[in-house]
Amino acid sequence: MKPSRELQSDQAFEALLAALRSGKLRSSEFLAMPALAETIEFPLAATREAIKRAEEQSLLSVLPKRGVIIMETGPETTRACMDMRAALEKEGARRLLGSGRPDMSELRATHEALLAEARREPAADLSRRAIATDLSLHDFMASGLDNPFLQQAYAANRNRIAIIQNARSFLADRVVPAMQEHLEIIAALESGDSDAAVDRIEHHLKLTLRWWGVGTAV
Known part of the structure; x- marks a missing residue:
């Protein structure tokens, strides 16, 4: 058939x-x-x-x-997509914390394990697994949006960012600081402090754009 x-x-x-x-x-x-x-x-x-x-x-x-x-992945497009993701994640984090402190134990464990490996002797597929771990936190924060239209916007932007990430590789040298930045976000979510979570999301965005060489001058 x-x-x-x-x-x-x-x-x-x-x-x-x-x-x-x-x-x-x-x-x-x-x-x-x-x-x-x-x-x-x-x-x-x-x-x-x-x-x-x-x-x-x-x-x-x-x-x-x-x-x-x-889709092209020049500086302007990259900044726009990453800024959109951060904006949606900040709102997602606020809504998550509005319902209480989320259980971050599994996300913390996977991030800490990857960080330890990256500091020790990273395997050849570290960058590939780092992207999956990276996305797990971003997707978790977006899940807090609890709005089908906002989540559709996040999903579409996630697809655009996948194209960007293929053009701007997740180098092994970036894995350690990225996981550290993620763990700071996780700690803020665990504490229930939405202002701290928003601050750490913005910090992660700024450093990611700088690493990719597309950060704006302050």
Whole structure:
């Protein structure tokens, strides 16, 4: 039984997202429509539907009668996406703490374990696992938004940041300070201090942008 057109377009969109997250499709890359369909291994009709959805999230731009170009990741775009994430996370943190102190034990344990490994003798796949650990805290704070439209905005921006991260690698030298910054956020959330959590989120944003060389002058 052939999948319905709607189901196939959903699957094509997920395949497109997977290709963007993995780096198979990279920032500013141009592809003709047939080449993109071949890359994600879906028919042209489903690929076109997936492209429409991706364009709505600013993950790519359609060049009429030519093809598509993947989102660029220049300084302005990077700052805008990271600022948006921080803004949503700050509100998410406030709402989480408005309901009491969250259990941060699992997140703390995974961050501390990764930090200890990075300081000791990091494995070859440390950067890949660091991204997953990094996202776990960001996703947790966004879960506090408890609003489907805000969470949709976060999810779309998360996809854009995946493209940025593929263009700006999570180098091993960044893992230690990033995990330390995350642990400061975790400590603030554990204490129930929303002002401290907001401050640490802003601090993490500032240092991440500086590390990537796209921070603004103070």
